[in-house]
Amino acid sequence: MDKILAKKDFPRWLEALGAYDVYAPQLIDDVWNYELAADPKAVSLDYPQTAIPAKKIVFPQREFFFEFREADTDDYKLKELLPEGKPTVIFGVRACEGKAVTLTDLVFGGEIADDYYWKRRNAAVLVGLACASPPSTNCFCLSVNGSPHSKEGLDVLMTDLGDQYYVEILTDKGKKLVSEGGAIFHEAKPPDKKAAEKIHADSEKKLARELKNIKDVPAKLKGMFASPFWDDESMSCIRCGICTYLCPTCHCFDINDEVESQTPLAGRRVRTWDTCQFPDFTMHSSGHNPRPDKAARLRQRINHKFQYFVEVWQNYQCTGCGRCITLCPVGIDIIKVVEKVRDHAS
Amino acid sequence: MVKHEDVRAEAKKLLESGKVKYIIAYELGADGWKANPVFIKKPEDVDKIIWGPTCFHNLVRFVVDEKRRKVQQKNPDTRPVGVMVKGCDSRAIVILLQEKFIERKDVHIIGVSCEKTGVIDERKLANKLKGRKAKNVEFGPDENFVVTTEEGTVDLPASEIMADRCLECIAHVPVITDVLFGEKTKRTVPHPFGSVEKIETLSSEDRWKFWSEQLEKCVRCYACRSVCPMCYCDECVADTITFAVSPDTTAEEKAQKIKWLDKSPVISENIFYHMVRAIHLAGRCIDCGECERACPVNIPLRMLNKKLEKEAKLLFGYDVGFDPEKPALISCFRDEDPEDFIR
Numbered sequence: 001m002d003k004i005l006a007k008k009d010f011p012r013w014l015e016a017l018g019a020y021d022v023y024a025p026q027l028i029d030d031v032w033n034y035e036l037a038a039d040p041k042a043v044s045l046d047y048p049q050t051a052i053p054a055k056k057i058v059f060p061q062r063e064f065f066f067e068f069r070e071a072d073t074d075d076y077k078l079k080e081l082l083p084e085g086k087p088t089v090i091f092g093v094r095a096c097e098g099k100a101v102t103l104t105d106l107v108f109g110g111e112i113a114d115d116y117y118w119k120r121r122n123a124a125v126l127v128g129l130a131c132a133s134p135p136s137t138n139c140f141c142l143s144v145n146g147s148p149h150s151k152e153g154l155d156v157l158m159t160d161l162g163d164q165y166y167v168e169i170l171t172d173k174g175k176k177l178v179s180e181g182g183a184i185f186h187e188a189k190p191p192d193k194k195a196a197e198k199i200h201a202d203s204e205k206k207l208a209r210e211l212k213n214i215k216d217v218p219a220k221l222k223g224m225f226a227s228p229f230w231d232d233e234s235m236s237c238i239r240c241g242i243c244t245y246l247c248p249t250c251h252c253f254d255i256n257d258e259v260e261s262q263t264p265l266a267g268r269r270v271r272t273w274d275t276c277q278f279p280d281f282t283m284h285s286s287g288h289n290p291r292p293d294k295a296a297r298l299r300q301r302i303n304h305k306f307q308y309f310v311e312v313w314q315n316y317q318c319t320g321c322g323r324c325i326t327l328c329p330v331g332i333d334i335i336k337v338v339e340k341v342r343d344h345a346s
Numbered sequence: 347m348v349k350h351e352d353v354r355a356e357a358k359k360l361l362e363s364g365k366v367k368y369i370i371a372y373e374l375g376a377d378g379w380k381a382n383p384v385f386i387k388k389p390e391d392v393d394k395i396i397w398g399p400t401c402f403h404n405l406v407r408f409v410v411d412e413k414r415r416k417v418q419q420k421n422p423d424t425r426p427v428g429v430m431v432k433g434c435d436s437r438a439i440v441i442l443l444q445e446k447f448i449e450r451k452d453v454h455i456i457g458v459s460c461e462k463t464g465v466i467d468e469r470k471l472a473n474k475l476k477g478r479k480a481k482n483v484e485f486g487p488d489e490n491f492v493v494t495t496e497e498g499t500v501d502l503p504a505s506e507i508m509a510d511r512c513l514e515c516i517a518h519v520p521v522i523t524d525v526l527f528g529e530k531t532k533r534t535v536p537h538p539f540g541s542v543e544k545i546e547t548l549s550s551e552d553r554w555k556f557w558s559e560q561l562e563k564c565v566r567c568y569a570c571r572s573v574c575p576m577c578y579c580d581e582c583v584a585d586t587i588t589f590a591v592s593p594d595t596t597a598e599e600k601a602q603k604i605k606w607l608d609k610s611p612v613i614s615e616n617i618f619y620h621m622v623r624a625i626h627l628a629g630r631c632i633d634c635g636e637c638e639r640a641c642p643v644n645i646p647l648r649m650l651n652k653k654l655e656k657e658a659k660l661l662f663g664y665d666v667g668f669d670p671e672k673p674a675l676i677s678c679f680r681d682e683d684p685e686d687f688i689r
Contacts, residue, residue, distance in 0.1 A: 028563075029560075029563075029643070029644045029645075030469045030472075030473065030644055031642070031643050031644045033643070051642045051643060052565065052642075052643070061565060061610075061611050062610045062611060062612065137377055137479055138377070209376075235383075235385050235408070235411075236382065236383040236384075236385070236408070238407060238569070238572040238573050239572050240567050240568050240569035240571075240572035240573065240640070241565075241566075241567035241568060241569070242567045242569050242640075242642055245565055245567045246565075246567075246642060254609055256608065256609055256610075258608050258610065270608075270609075270610055272609040272610050272611070273565075274609070278568075278585070279585065280585050280586045283586070285600055286593070287592065287595075325376075327642050329403075329569055329572075329573050329636070329639065329640035330382060330383050330403060330573075331375045331376075331380065331381075331382030331383070333375070333376045335376065336376055
């Protein structure tokens with residue numbers, strides 16, 4: 001049964017979550033990001049869009065695999081460093097980000113599951129916040145199988161009804177989280193449900209951007225691999241990592257040994273984010289680089305999201321959050337690029 | 347006031363006569379109010395060109411790309427590229443000439459004067475508009491901007507929404523051009539180093555705390571390096587490929603190569619990266635402020651560069667990026683240079 005939570009009671013819910021690491025959007029130096037909430041009273045869900053997506057909590061930019069230490073004999077002592085999987089709750093997750101996590105689940109799941117990812121993922125409760133109006137001028141979730149109030153990947157979905165939230169419990173994890181709040185939640189009544197449904201329906205009409213008729217784009221991209229199109233489109237790319245690091249679905253990583261002592265040799269094996277936009281991403285140890293220029297790297301980003309991922313998982317690897325457009329220092333616009341692919345004479 | 351039509355007419359003339367290969371300019375972005383870089387190759391496309399307070403980008407960055415492309419081509423087209431520059435951007439060309447990265451004949455410089463203002467700071471504007479979305483921003487008749495939102499038009503003074511770099515600008519008129527649009531207005535800058543004055547008064551502990559907190563935020567996307575026209579090294583310590591490999595290179599040599607910094611976005615590595623970036627720009631940074639604008643987490647990177655610009659000025663009387671005939675700060679020694687740091 002759906003619930004109602006008065007906004008004034010929201011901090012009380014947070015206070016009741018002492019067993020969890022609580023993340024919520026916070027404004028630091030004029031930039032919104034999901035950060036650990038030290039003071040429940042200071043948490044506001046009245047925010048537009050974070051710069052760094054919630055993926056950083058389930059898939060941190062840096063994590064440890066194991067530590068190594070040279071032993072007396074000709075051997076190394078190894079110790080696995082699995083995350084402890086502390087219960088974590090993320091408030092204010094947008095629909096596009098919840099959906100993005102389900103796509104990353106596909107990549108790190110399946111036959112060979114990534115334990116490091118799943119320890120955190122299984123411990124995380126995603127509390128969504130429906131977008132009454134688009135948080136960014138570049139939102140286009142409706143065009144890529146999403147919606148501003150999608151429940152995909154979320155455990156709870158909250159909808160702002162003015163002085164209260166309409167709370168939909170979507171999973172067992174969500175049920176447990178809401179039960180922590182106890183009596184502050186009330187049963188929702190039919191008019192509340194109607195109000196939430198109206199906000200959801202209206203929100204779909206407010207998106208400023210769309211990417212239409214892209215059904216044939218995956219096939220089209222296949223035929224454009226060697227096209228000079230990519231040279232033209234990438235002319236203004238400066239080769240930074242913003243579009244991928246800040247993408248909620250990008251999940252590429254690098255693995256390095258970080259040496260902390262030479263004698264005895266000791267350190268840790270570390271996983272960090274990596275991106276196809278950096279030249280060394282595809283650098284072979286021979287010195288050959290199969291993706292030699294920014295044209296090849298832009299092509300990779302688009303192809304991965306709109307061809308390869310579709311071929312493997314039957315979904316776009318883009319949830320339309322618009323961050324790569326908003327934050328690109330030179331205005332490279334994934335909507336424009338994909339539209340041009342769609343309209344390209346093959 | 348600079349008129350779009352005049353710049354477009356000049357661009358058309360240049361392309362029709364074949365005097366330039368293409369023109370690096372500004373066009374209106376898909377959001378309908380902010381400028382983006384554009385590469386105009388055909389005379390019929392010149393109407394895309396715009397000029398306004400959202401022309402943030404230092405387009406000289408793409409002159410660097412052009413040079414890189416040219417060295418890889420067998421028979422490169424040796425005609426110059428046209429490039430639209432603001433005052434600050436033009437100083438980047440001076441540096442590239444001083445350092446002999448490009449030659450004067452490689453560029454046809456289309457200068458635009460920022461006249462009474464400069465470019466806006468998007469974050470300052472967003473704070474000012476409190477949730478309303480900008481639809482258009484234009485230069486006002488005086489030291490102001492005219493901002494249009496869905497709720498109408500407001501006049502905002504430059505002091506409130508202009509970028510810090512422009513508030514401290516010492517070259518609002520391009521210093522080197524082939525053609526100049528706009529007036530050579532006079533402007534006084536009471537505090538050219540205002541942005542570093544406050545932090546200079548802090549104790550070293552407080553400064554350390556400030557920078558530790560700021561650099562902790564860094565996600566190492568390298569946008570600050572990538573957007574900078576002065577960061578043109580083929581090899582960078584921040585990348586893992588700083589080592590030329592041949593078929594004869596042994597596995598041992600590859601394994602032994604120096605790794606200057608780890609990929610992990612932790613404070614030690616972040617500080618190291620940002621120190622390298624800042625120091626390499628000493629006497630070279632022309633304060634276009636692009637590093638700070640590009641930063642997705644709003645680290646005040648300009649402050650680091652500004653401090654070094656101030657050192658160059660106070661210690662060596664050096665003004666960065668004004669005279670292409672002058673030697674670069676780092677590559678010259680004069681008898682009168684201070685030596686009191688040698689003990």
